[in-house]
Amino acid sequence: MDNFKTRQAQLAERSVFLNRILFSSLAILLLGGLIISRLIYLMVIESDELSLRSVNNTLRTQSIPAPRGLIFDRNIEVIAENKPKFQLEMVPEQVNKLESSLMYLTELGILDENEISAIEQRVRRNYQFKSIVIKRDLNEREMAIFANNRMLLKGFDIKSRLTRNYPQNEIYAHVVGYMGSISSSDYERFDPVFYTGKEQIGKSAIEREYEHILRGVPGKRKLLVNVRGRVMDEIEKEAFTSGNDIILTLNSELQRTAYESMAEKKGSVVAMDPRNGEILAMISMPSFNPTAISLGLSQSDLDKLNRDKKKPLFNRATAGQYPPGSTVKPMLALGALDMGIVDSEYYLPCEGEFKLPNYSRPFRDWATHGSVNAKRAIQASCDVYFYETAVEMGIERMSTFLKKFNLGEKTKLDLGNEKKGVVPNQEWKRNNFKSKENQNWYLGETVIAGIGQGYMLATPMQLAYATSIIANRGFAFKPHILKQINLKDSDKVLKTESERINHVMNIDDKYWDIVFDGMNAVVNEQRGTAYGVFPENSDIAGKTGTSQVFSMDKRSGDDVPEELRDHGLFIGFAPINNPEIVIAVLVENGGGGRVAAAPVAEKMFSKFLEIRGKKVVQSN
Amino acid sequence: MFNQIESWQIQSKEGLMNQLHIDLPLMIAVLLASTVSAIAIFSASNSSEAFLTSHLIRIGLSILAMILAAQFSPLFYSRISPWLYAICLILLIAVFFFGETRNNATRWIDIGISFQPSELLKIAMPLVVARYIASGSIPLNNTNIVVSLVLVLLPTALIFKQPDLGTSVLIAFSGLVIIFLSGIKKRYLFSAIILFLGCLPFIWKTIHPFQQQRVLTFLDPEKDPLGAGYHIIQSKIAIGSGGLFGKGWLNGTQGQLDFLPERTTDFIFSILAEEFGLIGVLFVISIYLFIVGRGLLIAINSDDLFSRLAASSISLTFFIYVFVNIGMTTGLLPVVGVPLPLISKGGTSSLTLMASLGILMSLHTHKRLIPK
Numbered sequence: 001m002d003n004f005k006t007r008q009a010q011l012a013e014r015s016v017f018l019n020r021i022l023f024s025s026l027a028i029l030l031l032g033g034l035i036i037s038r039l040i041y042l043m044v045i046e047s048d049e050l051s052l053r054s055v056n057n058t059l060r061t062q063s064i065p066a067p068r069g070l071i072f073d074r075n076i077e078v079i080a081e082n083k084p085k086f087q088l089e090m091v092p093e094q095v096n097k098l099e100s101s102l103m104y105l106t107e108l109g110i111l112d113e114n115e116i117s118a119i120e121q122r123v124r125r126n127y128q129f130k131s132i133v134i135k136r137d138l139n140e141r142e143m144a145i146f147a148n149n150r151m152l153l154k155g156f157d158i159k160s161r162l163t164r165n166y167p168q169n170e171i172y173a174h175v176v177g178y179m180g181s182i183s184s185s186d187y188e189r190f191d192p193v194f195y196t197g198k199e200q201i202g203k204s205a206i207e208r209e210y211e212h213i214l215r216g217v218p219g220k221r222k223l224l225v226n227v228r229g230r231v232m233d234e235i236e237k238e239a240f241t242s243g244n245d246i247i248l249t250l251n252s253e254l255q256r257t258a259y260e261s262m263a264e265k266k267g268s269v270v271a272m273d274p275r276n277g278e279i280l281a282m283i284s285m286p287s288f289n290p291t292a293i294s295l296g297l298s299q300s301d302l303d304k305l306n307r308d309k310k311k312p313l314f315n316r317a318t319a320g321q322y323p324p325g326s327t328v329k330p331m332l333a334l335g336a337l338d339m340g341i342v343d344s345e346y347y348l349p350c351e352g353e354f355k356l357p358n359y360s361r362p363f364r365d366w367a368t369h370g371s372v373n374a375k376r377a378i379q380a381s382c383d384v385y386f387y388e389t390a391v392e393m394g395i396e397r398m399s400t401f402l403k404k405f406n407l408g409e410k411t412k413l414d415l416g417n418e419k420k421g422v423v424p425n426q427e428w429k430r431n432n433f434k435s436k437e438n439q440n441w442y443l444g445e446t447v448i449a450g451i452g453q454g455y456m457l458a459t460p461m462q463l464a465y466a467t468s469i470i471a472n473r474g475f476a477f478k479p480h481i482l483k484q485i486n487l488k489d490s491d492k493v494l495k496t497e498s499e500r501i502n503h504v505m506n507i508d509d510k511y512w513d514i515v516f517d518g519m520n521a522v523v524n525e526q527r528g529t530a531y532g533v534f535p536e537n538s539d540i541a542g543k544t545g546t547s548q549v550f551s552m553d554k555r556s557g558d559d560v561p562e563e564l565r566d567h568g569l570f571i572g573f574a575p576i577n578n579p580e581i582v583i584a585v586l587v588e589n590g591g592g593g594r595v596a597a598a599p600v601a602e603k604m605f606s607k608f609l610e611i612r613g614k615k616v617v618q619s620n
Numbered sequence: 621m622f623n624q625i626e627s628w629q630i631q632s633k634e635g636l637m638n639q640l641h642i643d644l645p646l647m648i649a650v651l652l653a654s655t656v657s658a659i660a661i662f663s664a665s666n667s668s669e670a671f672l673t674s675h676l677i678r679i680g681l682s683i684l685a686m687i688l689a690a691q692f693s694p695l696f697y698s699r700i701s702p703w704l705y706a707i708c709l710i711l712l713i714a715v716f717f718f719g720e721t722r723n724n725a726t727r728w729i730d731i732g733i734s735f736q737p738s739e740l741l742k743i744a745m746p747l748v749v750a751r752y753i754a755s756g757s758i759p760l761n762n763t764n765i766v767v768s769l770v771l772v773l774l775p776t777a778l779i780f781k782q783p784d785l786g787t788s789v790l791i792a793f794s795g796l797v798i799i800f801l802s803g804i805k806k807r808y809l810f811s812a813i814i815l816f817l818g819c820l821p822f823i824w825k826t827i828h829p830f831q832q833q834r835v836l837t838f839l840d841p842e843k844d845p846l847g848a849g850y851h852i853i854q855s856k857i858a859i860g861s862g863g864l865f866g867k868g869w870l871n872g873t874q875g876q877l878d879f880l881p882e883r884t885t886d887f888i889f890s891i892l893a894e895e896f897g898l899i900g901v902l903f904v905i906s907i908y909l910f911i912v913g914r915g916l917l918i919a920i921n922s923d924d925l926f927s928r929l930a931a932s933s934i935s936l937t938f939f940i941y942v943f944v945n946i947g948m949t950t951g952l953l954p955v956v957g958v959p960l961p962l963i964s965k966g967g968t969s970s971l972t973l974m975a976s977l978g979i980l981m982s983l984h985t986h987k988r989l990i991p992k
Contacts, residue, residue, distance in 0.1 A: 009757055016759060016803035017928055021916060024801070024936055031943050032909060036902070038950045042860040043898040050860025057857065058873040226877035 059235070060223045066216030067162055069243030071176055071206060073252045074278075074483055079172050080207070083165035085295075086143055086158050088135040093128035094155030101153055108149060110142050111135060129230050131159070137295075164200070164207075164294040168252070170287035171259045174315040175250065175279075175415065175481065177205030178290035194218065200294065205315070206248065206481060209416050213485055216243035247484040249278035249496075257607040258283045261600045266588035267567075268316040268460040271604055274468035274573065274582045276498040277477030279413070281604070282461075284316040318411075318418040321457040322586055325545035326381045326529075326593070327571045328402065328452035330470060330515045333374045334504075335401040336389045337511040344514050347371045354387040356443060363387050363447050366546075378518025381529045381544060383451050390450025395441060398449060399425035404504045405466040406476075407458055413479045421462050424455035453548060464584035467571040470519075471541075471579035473512045474504040519543055520576055530570070533598040540605055541579075542572030544593030565589040568596025574605055581608050641690040641985040643918070646977060649911045650686065653962035654679045656892070656904055661965055663870050664883040664891045671884075675965055682974035689978025693986045697979060698754075698926050701747035705771070708744050711737035712778040719782075724830070727782045738779045738787045739968040743976055745772070745791050746933035749798045754926035759803040768799050783828050786944070786956035794937040798929045838954035851887070854879050855949045859893040866897030884965040886957055889949045904963070905946075911977075912939045918984045927983040934976045941973075 042050065071080035088110065095101055102119060105111040111119075111134065119134060126132055134156070138146070143158060150156075164179045166172060180203040182195055194215055195201065201215075202208040219240030224233040258269040262285045271281040288305060297305070305313055314320065336342045352368035365383040369376070377385035390398060403409070408423035422428065426441040433439045448454040458466075461479070468476045478499040485494040519541035522528040529544040547567045568587040573579040583604050590596025637644050658676060665671035711729055715737055720728040727736050749771055756764055772795030779788040800809070824832065841849035841856075858874035867873070872894035874880045883891050893901050915935025922928040938961060945960040947953035959966050961973050 013757065013925055017801060017925075017932075018920065020801045020803060021920060021932060024797075024932070025916065028909075028912060028936075028939055031939075032905070035943065035946050035950070035952070036905065038947075038952050039859070039893070039898060039901060042856060042950060043863055043893065043901075046860045047863045050857050051863065053857045054861035054874055054879075057854075057879050058877050224873070224877070227879045232877060 058224055058226075060225045060231075062221045062223055064219035064221060064240050065162075066218050066240035067242045068164065068216065069214040069488070070245045071214075072245065072247045073250045073255070074247065075252065076247065077252045078167055079176050079248065079250075079252075081165050081167065082162040084160035085136070085163045086138045086160050087133050088138060088142075088146065088156060089131045089159045090123075090134050090156045091129060091131050092123045092126065092155070096154050098123060101156065104149070104152065105134070105156075108145050110138075110146060127228065127230075129228075164291070166290045166294075168255075169289050169291060171252075171255055171283070172250070173287045173290045174284040174317065175205055175248070175282050176290065177207035177209075178203055179207060179294040181296075204417070205415050206246075209414055210246055210482065213246060214243040216488070217241040242488050244488050245486040246482060247486070248481050249273075249280065249483045250282070250481065251280045251611070253611055254281040254604065254607055255283065257281075257603055258600070259285075259287070261603040262587070265590060265596075265600075266310055266316075267586045267590065267597075268320060268584075269586075269600060269604065270317050270460045270464040270584045271608075272464050272468055272479060272582050274471040274476065274579050277468075277479045278483065278498075279479055279481045280581065280608075282317045282481070284314070284320070286310050286312045288312045315415075315417060316460065316586070316588070318413060318415055318459055318461045320586070320588075321419050321421050321459055322567050322569070322588075323454070323456055323547035324407075324452040324458040324463060325547035325567070325569055326383075326451055327463055327543050327545035327569050328407075328456070329381060329386055330378055330519055330543050331402060331405055331466065332386055332389060332393070332398065332450060333378055333518065334470075334507065334511055334515050335398070336393060337374060337514060338507050339393065339397065339401075341389060341392045342374055344374055344510075347373050348377075348382075348385050348388060350382050350384040352384070354384045354447065356391070356447065359444055363444075374514050375518040375521060376527075378515065378543065379521035379525060379528045381522075386450040387447045390446050391443065393450075395425050395446040395449060398446070399423045399428075402456075405469050406503060407456075407462055407466055409462075411461050411465045411479050413461060414482055418461070419459055421458040422455055424449065428455070452545065460584045460586045463569070463571050463586075464582055467573055467584060468579075468582040469503045470515065471573035471582050473509070474507060475500055475502045477501065516541055516576060519572070523572070529594050530598040530601075533594065534602050534605070538605070539575040540572055541574070541576045542570060542598070542601065544598055545569030545571070546592040549589065562589050565591055568593045568598075570597035570601040572601055572605070574608070580612070581605070638985060640687060641981060642687060643690075643914070643981045643984050645914050646911065646981060649907055649914065650683065650962065650974070650977065653904075653907050653911075654683070656907070657888075657963040659869065660888050660892050660963055661884055663872065663895060664875055664888055664965075666876060666878075667870060678965070678967065678970065682970050685971050686974040686978035686981070689975040690981035690985065692982055694924075694927050694930070694983050695986075697747050697930070697982070698751045701744060701751045704740070704744040705748040708737050708741040709775055709778075712741070712775055716778055716781065724828075725782055725784060727784055736968060738775075738782070738784060738791065739972045741775055741779070741791055742787075742794065742937075742972045743979070745775070746794045746798060746930050746937065746976075747979075749795045750926050750929035750933060753798060753802050753929060754924070759805070760799070765799065765804060765808070768795070772796055772799075783831065784957075785827065785831055786958040789956070790937060790940060790944070790958065793940050794933050797936050798933050801929060801932055834956070835954045838951070841951065851881050851955055852951050854881065855887050855890040856951050858887075858890040859950060862894040862897045862900075864898050866893070866895045866900055869895050871895060885959055886945070886955070886964065887949055888964045889946055889960050892963075893949075905942075908939070908942045908961070912936070912942075915980055918980060922983060931980055931983045934980050938973070938976075 067082050070078060073079055092098065098120065102111060102116045106113045106116065122132055138158065146158060166176060179200040182201045186201050190211065194217065202211040217240060220238040221234055222236040223231045224235055226232055254271055258271065258281045262269060262283060265285055268284045269281060270279065272279050349371050350365060350369035352365050353362035355362045369380050369382040372380065372382045372385050402423045408421055410418045410420045429441050430439045445454050449456055465476060465479055478501060480496050482496050484496065487494065522530050522544065523534050523538055523540050523542050525531060530542055534540060547569060549564050549566060568590040570585040570593050573582045583601050585597040585600045587596035587600065657679065658672060661675045662672045715726060715729045719726040720730060720734065722728065727738060728734050729737060749768055752768060752771060753760065753764065772792055776788050776792040779791060837849050837852065841852040854874060858872065858880050861874065870876065872891060874894050875883055875891045880887055880890055892904060912935050915931060915938065919928050919931035919935060922931055941958060941961045944953060944956060944958045948955050948958065959969055
């Protein structure tokens with residue numbers, strides 16, 4: 001067909017064609033240039049940003065939790081440790097036959113049949129390469145059975161997880177605290193960086209207060225992941241730093257003695273070394289099991305703990321506020337002597353009651369004491385003597401003097417959750433009552449303040465601290481539970497320095513002698529309120545106290561319902577010259593101080609002497 | 621004496637290539653591209669040797685198809701083109717009524733083996749339009765233009781309805797470019813462009829929602845980064861993070877860690893860019909430009925109109941393949957599902973493409989056999 005075209009037509013065709021090919025070539029260069037400039041834009045100009053996005057696509061940082069520091073008592077007995085818990089885990093994609101494998105586990109007695117469907121449901125919802133927990137907290141028997149059948153259970157494995165364990169269980173519960181899941185409020189306290197990959201944080205007491213020392217620094221792993229998040233490679237690994245171990249001032253022998261002697265009781269015992277402020281024992285009863293709480297209680301068990309009327313979670317030692325009762329008498333006697341209201345030879349006849357003008361009812365004493373001076377008033381805990389003294393002193397001078405013993409102020413113990421109690425005066429009443437009528441201070445209120453009743457409140461910790469001020473004749477050391485930190489990264493040791501604080505200074509030693517004599521007589525002389533509770537001639541000074549819960553009820557003895565019975569208190573120190581231990585005991589609704597609290601104190605002192613004796617033998 | 625030996629060697633070489641009707645420059649470019657393809661496919665398949673082996677077999681078969689296609693004379697192609705075209709049209713109509721549907725698209729027909737007639741049309745279209753126009757004279761008269769347009773648009777519409785936007789655009793291009801090369805008047809050209817732009821809203825309504833979505837995603841991929849925009853974003857990240865020199869073979873994280881979808885087929889260019897960088901992709905682009913340039917040279921040097929038009933259509937369509945694929949992976953064009961010629965893994969599509977390069981060789985090496 002081409003044959004028939006003329007030469008001219010062929011040339012014309014060719015020139016049109018070449019023209020268009022030229023145009024096409026220009027178009028190709030244009031489009032090619034467009035593509036190349038686009039590539040240069042992406043691969044040179046935008047390259048850094050897109051490289052970053054590519055890195056973000058594929059790198060995941062995973063944290064390796066650091067083991068928490070251990071907690072020891074002063075003799076390096078373990079109070080808190082980390083214990084591996086074993087759990088059965090499964091990687092779904094590695095399991096050959098899911099259904100038959102799970103059935104086999106039920107045949108072995110590791111799994112319950114009615115759990116299977118829930119597990120299968122979780123498998124469906126999860127990534128197939130991600131490990132799923134089949135059963136938590138395996139016991140040794142289950143682990144042994146699994147180990148024997150491992151070959152038949154491809155894709156299943158036992159993994160360990162560190163959990164907090166408190167080998168002393170209830171004994172240290174309120175001091176050491178417990179662990180719990182991290183809440184959003186915890187993240188406000190601490191940088192979340194330290195908790196990546198961790199499940200728990202210290203929730204109370206030492207575990208909470210020294211969280212920053214115990215927690216350690218987590219390690220890091222940089223992982224290469226694919227589009228579905230599967231880990232393909234580990235690129236970088238940064239080791240963790242374990243948390244620092246801490247040593248507490250507590251003495252497990254004393255702590256156990258306190259716990260055992262308070263068994264079945266409600267209340268608190270605080271023992272402290274007046275020479276340096278070290279807390280030697282601190283319990284609050286009833287107690288709870290911190291290991292169980294840290295493992296994660298079921299909701300119903302947790303509710304039960306929270307609703308328990310005996311409040312086992314509540315730390316009575318630092319947050320329980322009670323009327324101090326007669327335990328304030330040694331302090332008031334000292335004040336009265338110092339102010340010149342009484343002297344050592346001033347005798348007051350006690351006839352069992354004290355009358356105020358305009359008061360229809362007399363203020364009763366718990367007994368008729370006859371003629372008492374300052375020493376005898378302390379020894380026999382004569383109320384009338386202190387009613388009279390209180391009226392002479394007046395509430396303002398009384399509150400000022402009692403506040404010198406740090407009453408009404410926090411002791412700043414390193415445990416947190418502390419209440420400051422109340423030392424009432426006219427101003428306090430004005431600030432704490434709404435109606436004008438109630439804001440007035442009445443003289444009768446001054447009278448009962450003289451025996452530590454009425455509005456006056458103190459925590460067992462405050463009483464122990466005040467007692468250490470008495471024991472040292474005016475000064476004390478800041479109370480503390482942390483003795484020492486063993487730093488993990490430098491092998492260095494940080495010790496808590498004792499911090500001396502002056503409280504009641506410039507008081508004549510002879511007045512102190514009178515108070516000491518009185519407190520010695522409480523324990524060692526007939527008519528002493530704790531006489532007979534302690535061995536003959538104990539080198540111990542003390543004071544009992546009974547604080548009334550309910551005074552309108554006229555029933556007495558066993559007729560009084562338990563929650564309305566008096567609180568029993570005891571404060572004391574030993575040896576009398578150069579005291580080494582101070583003890584405060586409070587027994588809620590236990591009856592009087594002599595019956596309820598003094599026997600507990602006696603056990604504490606004798607344990608202390610036993611420990612001290614052993615030390616003397618050792619050093620010889 | 622030396623001259624004699626040398627000329628003997630050249631002659632024998634040329635002679636062998638001539639006897640096999642192989643164009644050596646094209647052949648070398650195809651082999652280079654195939655090597656690049658093997659390297660890229662191995663990486664894109666996460667170093668699967670089985671995958672590479674089957675790919676190499678496919679490349680081998682495609683090259684054989686190319687050599688086979690080069691053995692037939694242009695006259696033969698010119699003669700069979702109407703028949704081929706007619707068969708394609710019948711099959712396309714058959715697909716329209718009895719075709720197999722996969723992934724919401726009806727493109728396949730079962731004639732012993734499952735087969736896409738639109739692939740065969742990629743060969744038939746430039747041949748039949750070139751033959752029709754070469755049988756007359758150029759510049760074209762109005763009747764010729766109308767008949768050519770019908771030849772082009774009838775099958776295009778059928779493929780467009782399958783739906784297969786990418787293939788229909790490429791097939792339409794391979795026909796329309798011949799009308800353009802035949803010297804259609806410029807005012808027709810402009811009015812056609814204006815008509816097309818005027819029809820855009822109508823076309824927008826006729827295309828499927830998923831195709832509309834692709835275009836919208838192309839305009840703003842970051843709007844839906846995990847859904848429709850995912851392909852484009854991950855492809856751009858792969859290309860851009862390659863930088864000047866790339867991350868190295870088998871070291872591209874986007875590809876090796878599966879972030880890049882469809883990476884053995886539509887997005888293989890992104891693998892090359894990530895692992896070999898700008899330097900690597902410029903090398904690949906230069907292979908393509910060489911093939912296109914060689915094709916256009918063959919067209920210019922052809923002595924008859926059929927060869928000229930067919931050769932230039934094949935070359936320019938080849939370029940459009942490359943342009944659309946790279947444009948799509950770099951985010952210049954919407955994702956239309958066009959593979960990268962000679963490099964993407966592909967069954968029939970790479971076979972037909974190689975066959976059309978074979979025809980290009982035939983148009984070049986059989987020149988003298990065509991009566992003037």
